[in-house]
Amino acid sequence: MAIVTTADPAGGDTGRSPLASRFSAxxxxxxxxxxxxxxxxxxxxxxxALGVVLLVDLALRARNLTAFYTDAGVLPRxxxxxxYPLAARLSLHALSGDPRAVALLFLVAAVAAAALAVGHRTRVATAVSLVLLASxxxxxxxxxxxxxxxxxxxxxAGLLCPLGARWSLDAVRRGGGVAAAADRVASSTDRVASSTDRVAGSATALPLVLVVVVYVSNAVEKLRGTAWPAGEAVERVFRLTYLHGPLGGLVPEWSxxxxxxxxxxxxxxxxxxxLIAAVGWLRAALAGTxxxxxxxxxxxxxxGVxxxxxxxxxLPFFPPFVWDRVERAVAPAADRLRSAVGRRSVAATTAPATESEPLRAVRDRAAAAVPVLAAVLLVALVAWNGMALGLVETPDPVASVADPAxxxxxxxAPNPPSTDAFVLATATTADGDRIDALYGDPVARDRPPSDARAYPTARWRKLLALLADDPEPARVDPLLAHLCDRADAFAGDGRxxxxxxxxxxxxxxxxETRIETLGSRECRPE
Structure with a gap:
C-alpha cells in the first residue's frame, strides 16, 4: 500500500498522510x-468510600442533632x-423544627448512604444522598x-459517573444471578485482564479535575503568604492547641x-x-502519598471528616494495576459473596425485566445529556476557581449575585492563624454553683480566662469562631437559650x-490574652 504525501517543490512536506494523522489522533x-x-x-x-463517609458524617452530626438542626438549638428556623432566606426555603430539614422530623431525615439519609456504599440502585442512592446532604x-x-x-x-460529580458498574449489588443483579455468577468465578488473571479498560469522558474527568483544582487553588493561596514559603506554617498550626486532634499534643516540637x-x-x-499529567507508578505514588x-x-x-x-x-486517581492487586487479594472472599448474592437474587433475575419505549427514550436522552452537562460543569469549575483566585476577571453578572472569593x-492560607482560640461557657445554678455549659463539669466560682477550653467538636468550633467574629444578637440569643437547656440537662432539676x-x-x-464577652442570659427569669 502506497502512502501519498504532499511535498513542496523544494522537497519539504507540506502535509501529512491521512494514515499518519489518524495514527497521531x-x-x-x-x-x-x-x-x-x-x-x-x-x-x-x-x-x-463516599457511602461510608456519609454514614460517619451523619453519625457525628447526630450527636448534636438538636443543637444544630432544630428550633430548640442554636439556629432556629x-x-x-x-x-439565609434561600437556604431556609430550599432545605428539607427546615420544614420542621421538631427533633423527630429531623431524625427521620437523618435515617433516610443513612439508608441512602448505605445503599450507595454497597451499590444498590446506585444512581438513585447517589441522587437521594446528594439532595439530603445539600439540604x-x-x-x-x-x-x-x-x-x-x-x-x-x-x-x-459521582452522580454523572457509572459508580455501580463494578463491585456492587447492581452489577450482580445485572449479571443474571447464579449462572452469571458462576461464569464470573474465573481465574483472577482472566478477571483482571478483562477489567483494565478505563471509563473515559467528561463525566469521569469531572471528579479528577475537581480534586486537582482544590489542591492547586490552595497551593496558590499558600504561596501568597509568608509562613508557607518560609517553612513555618505547620509549626504555627500545631501551636494552636484548640485544633489538636487525638494525637495533636504528641507532635514533637522540633522545628x-x-x-x-x-x-x-x-x-x-x-x-x-x-495527578492528571502523570501515569503509572508516579501517579499512584503521588496519590498514595x-x-x-x-x-x-x-x-x-x-x-472532622x-x-x-x-x-x-x-481513589479515582489510582491506576488499574493497583486495583488488579486489590482484586487478586480479595478474590476468594468476593467470589463467595458474589455467589451468595447471586443465589438470593436468582428468583428476581430469571424473568427478564421489560422496559417501556417511553422510559427507554427518557433514559437514552438522559445518557446523551450527561457528557454535555459534565463538560459544562468542567468549564464552570475551572472558571469559577480562576475568578476566586483573581486569575480571571469576574464578569459583572456573576459579581452581582455572588463573590467567587x-x-x-x-x-x-495564606497564613495559619496566630491566636489560640478558646471559649468560656459558664452556667450558674440557683445555689451559686458553676458548671461548664458545653462539657457539664464543675468550674471555679470565679472562673479565670486560663480555664477557657477548646471546642467539643469541629462543628462547634466553626460555629463559635464565626460568632466571635460577628456576635450578632439574633444569633447569640438562640445560642444562649440552647446553652441554658444544655446546662440544665447536666445539672438536673431545672437548677x-x-x-x-x-x-x-x-x-x-x-x-497576650484577650477576652470578649459574647453575651449572657437569665435561664429562669422571674
Whole structure:
C-alpha cells in the first residue's frame, strides 16, 4: 500500500498522510484516556468510600442533632430565614423544627448512604444522598467547612459517573444471578485482564479535575503568604492547641521536623497537577502519598471528616494495576459473596425485566445529556476557581449575585492563624454553683480566662469562631437559650439560673490574652 504525501517543490512536506494523522489522533486519544479515564473498580471504591463517609458524617452530626438542626438549638428556623432566606426555603430539614422530623431525615439519609456504599440502585442512592446532604448543609451553614463543600461536589460529580458498574449489588443483579455468577468465578488473571479498560469522558474527568483544582487553588493561596514559603506554617498550626486532634499534643516540637512537613505538604500541593499529567507508578505514588498525608491529619488535627473526604476523593486517581492487586487479594472472599448474592437474587433475575419505549427514550436522552452537562460543569469549575483566585476577571453578572472569593480553597492560607482560640461557657445554678455549659463539669466560682477550653467538636468550633467574629444578637440569643437547656440537662432539676459566653484568644507569640464577652442570659427569669 502506497502512502501519498504532499511535498513542496523544494522537497519539504507540506502535509501529512491521512494514515499518519489518524495514527497521531489515535495516540492522542489514548494518552488522554490514560489521564482522564478512570478504572471502573476505582469508581467502585470511590462510591463505597463516599457511602461510608456519609454514614460517619451523619453519625457525628447526630450527636448534636438538636443543637444544630432544630428550633430548640442554636439556629432556629426563624433565624435561618433572616440570615439565609434561600437556604431556609430550599432545605428539607427546615420544614420542621421538631427533633423527630429531623431524625427521620437523618435515617433516610443513612439508608441512602448505605445503599450507595454497597451499590444498590446506585444512581438513585447517589441522587437521594446528594439532595439530603445539600439540604442538611443548608439547614445550618454556620457549622460547615471546606470538607463539606468538597463532599457535596464529589457526590454531584459521582452522580454523572457509572459508580455501580463494578463491585456492587447492581452489577450482580445485572449479571443474571447464579449462572452469571458462576461464569464470573474465573481465574483472577482472566478477571483482571478483562477489567483494565478505563471509563473515559467528561463525566469521569469531572471528579479528577475537581480534586486537582482544590489542591492547586490552595497551593496558590499558600504561596501568597509568608509562613508557607518560609517553612513555618505547620509549626504555627500545631501551636494552636484548640485544633489538636487525638494525637495533636504528641507532635514533637522540633522545628526541623515541622519545617520539613511544611515544605513537604507544599510540594505535594504544587505537584498535584501530576495527578492528571502523570501515569503509572508516579501517579499512584503521588496519590498514595497525598492519601496518607490526609489520614495522618485526622490524628493530629480536629478537622472532622475532612481527611476522610479528601482520602475518598483520591481513589479515582489510582491506576488499574493497583486495583488488579486489590482484586487478586480479595478474590476468594468476593467470589463467595458474589455467589451468595447471586443465589438470593436468582428468583428476581430469571424473568427478564421489560422496559417501556417511553422510559427507554427518557433514559437514552438522559445518557446523551450527561457528557454535555459534565463538560459544562468542567468549564464552570475551572472558571469559577480562576475568578476566586483573581486569575480571571469576574464578569459583572456573576459579581452581582455572588463573590467567587468567598468559596475559595484557602485552608490555613495564606497564613495559619496566630491566636489560640478558646471559649468560656459558664452556667450558674440557683445555689451559686458553676458548671461548664458545653462539657457539664464543675468550674471555679470565679472562673479565670486560663480555664477557657477548646471546642467539643469541629462543628462547634466553626460555629463559635464565626460568632466571635460577628456576635450578632439574633444569633447569640438562640445560642444562649440552647446553652441554658444544655446546662440544665447536666445539672438536673431545672437548677440553672443563668449562662454566660465569652471568647478567649491567646497570642501564640506573645502570650497576650484577650477576652470578649459574647453575651449572657437569665435561664429562669422571674
Amino acid at each position: 489515535s495516540r492522542f486519544r489514548a494518552a488522554l484516556r490514560r489521564r482522564l479515564g478512570v478504572d471502573p473498580r476505582a469508581l467502585a471504591a470511590f462510591r463505597a 426563624a433565624t435561618l430565614a433572616e440570615t 442538611l448543609q443548608a439547614r445550618n451553614p454556620f457549622v460547615l467547612n471546606a470538607g463539606d463543600v468538597l463532599l457535596v461536589r464529589l457526590l454531584g 526541623p521536623l515541622l519545617t520539613a512537613a511544611t515544605y513537604g505538604w507544599l510540594a505535594l500541593l504544587v505537584a498535584s497537577p501530576l 497525598l492519601l496518607a498525608a490526609h489520614l495522618s491529619m485526622a490524628l493530629g488535627l480536629q478537622i 475532612f481527611s476522610a473526604i479528601s482520602a475518598a476523593a483520591l 468567598e468559596g475559595g480553597w484557602d485552608m490555613f 440553672v439560673a443563668s449562662v454566660s459566653l465569652s471568647a478567649v484568644e491567646v497570642d501564640v507569640e506573645t502570650g
